[in-house]
Amino acid sequence: MTMTHGQPDSVSIEDGVQDSQAPSPPPTDEQRVTWLELFFDLIFVVAFDQLAKRLGDTPSGANVGLFLLLFTAVWWAWAGNTTFAARYGNDRRVYRWGSLLQLVTLGIIALTERGDLDQTGQAFALAYGANRLILVGMYLVTLRRDPDAAVFARPTAAGYGLGALIWLGSAGLGGTAQLALWCLALGVDLLTPLLIRERHGAALPHQExxxxxxxxxxxxxxxxxxxxxxxxxxxxxxxxxxxxxxxxxxxxxxxxxxxxxxxxxxxxxxxxxxxxxxxxxxxxxxxxxxxxxxxxxxxxxxxxxxxxxxxxxxxxxxxxxxxxxxxxxxxxxxxxxxxxxxxxxxxxxxxxxxxxxxxxxxxxxxxxxxxxxxxxxxxxxxxxxxxxxxxxxxxxxxxxxxxxxxxxxxxxxx
Missing domain, CATH: 1.20.1410 (I/LWEQ domain)
Known part of the structure; x- marks a missing residue:
């Protein structure tokens, strides 16, 4: 395989079938991980540790299910910030300020992960909903400054915004009803990128x-x-x-x-x-x-x-x-x-x-x-x-x- 103008002349694909959307050109600029991103990732040392302690304290079937729900939510909060940086850059003001605000919400999330949900469920829902709204705001600011980003940013913000509202609404409930709304909100979040799959070509993340x-x-x-x-x-x-x-x-x-x-x-x-x-x-x-x-x-x-x-x-x-x-x-x-x-x-x-x-x-x-x-x-x-x-x-x-x-x-x- 030879390279011409930075792109491969040919790539051996198993079936030769390509997705219908036009791919964006591969990025040529280097995007290093910043100190802020490292700090952001280190917050998850605490988050994972708290979730591990929750699982270890009571490894029952119900608690394993709750652990998986909370872990998926925490992992998705990390993925939202990470993919945004890889798509739109980690040196822009919107990313830096948005990440700092998200760090505050993640601290509250980590603080509430190990406790009894009857006591901490409301705080977790409010903190997580705020975390998602901050990400929505980051997409909307990007959309405003770069209209060309609308193809991907607008439906992403709409899907994540709906999920955030469900998270915030669940704060007023408790018990099974609250957990049901958490599952619904998380499902909306996880399905959003899949439902707009054909739009990803306009905002592919940095490949390194x-x-x-x-x-x-x-x-x-x-x-x-x-x-x-x-x-x-x-x-x-x-x-x-x-x-x-x-x-x-x-x-x-x-x-x-x-x-x-x-x-x-x-x-x-x-x-x-x-x-x-x-x-x-x-x-x-x-x-x-x-x-x-x-x-x-x-x-x-x-x-x-x-x-x-x-x-x-x-x-x-x-x-x-x-x-x-x-x-x-x-x-x-x-x-x-x-x-x-x-x-x-x-x-x-x-x-x-x-x-x-x-x-x-x-x-x-x-x-x-x-x-x-x-x-x-x-x-x-x-x-x-x-x-x-x-x-x-x-x-x-x-x-x-x-x-x-x-x-x-x-x-x-x-």
Missing amino acids: HLPERVGLLQIIALGGVVNEVVTGGRQRDLTWDSLGAALFAIAAAVALWRLYFDQARALPVALAHRVGRVSAFLAWLYGHLPFTVSVVMLGVGLGHGIGDTDPAHDAVNRALVVWPLAGALLTLALLRWNARRLTVHRARPDRSLLALSLGAAAAGGLALSGLGTLPLHAAVAALTLALALIVATDPLTRRLGQIEERLGASGSPI
Whole structure:
């Protein structure tokens, strides 16, 4: 594949079919992550930690569902700010002031995440609704200053604005009715970009900046695994069993880091610019939600497995390890498949995709093993490290990385 005037002469697409919308030209200017964006992302260290504590305190079925709802809302607040910066620039006054205002609302959101919703639900709804309204205001200011942005900014602001009003309206309710409105509001938010899919070509995000921000969030989530392990270790005397379990848990976190960053992470974003594959870009973006939530839940399971001395909790802690691990591996498989199908002929074998899929099944099988903390963590470490080795040595992994580099879309190394 050769380059002419900054664009590839040809890109090997699996089926040669392109989306109907005209893609925007790939950005040639560099967009570095700013100190404000790093500060903004670090707020999610606290938000994820509070949600992890909520899940760990009461890992019941109902609380898991509530955890997933709150986590999705928090992740979507991050995604809204991040994609805005990647679309319209992170050096404009509207982004800087809007992000500072959103930081205030995120602080309140993090403060209310762990509490009883009967007491904190109203504050959470008001803070989250305000966060969404600020984002709507950022889109409206952009629309006013750049009428050409109307194709994407106007319907986005309308959808997010409707969701924000539902969030604010839910503050006057409580219990099941409030949760129902939260689900409705979040559904409106999540569906808005999908319903205007054909308009994304007018405002595609920066193909290097967005993957870098997404990668930074995954580092925050993986760092949370280490934090949970250390916190769990503080609950027990330092014995060889507890030290071994902690070592295996940290090794698993390192292996997951390698599995994620060994992938050609930005290919769908680059190809959205080159050939208009917006559907693949959206699958890439939304696919990071289950990966991030799986990593955070995995950290809770690993940490509580180390710190919990009650054998009655072993089954619950085991479930919080094996099923999130299966979810993380399955998501990695789907992300790889999404990148592979765009650039590699379908007949070409992919041993990494097969290994990740079988690894997810094997992780789920550990739920029936009845293993204690130390052997379970050892099995998890062995599985993830073996998968990391398979992916790292796979020629197709290297091939996908080369294609990504040729497209000028490789994210900055972390």
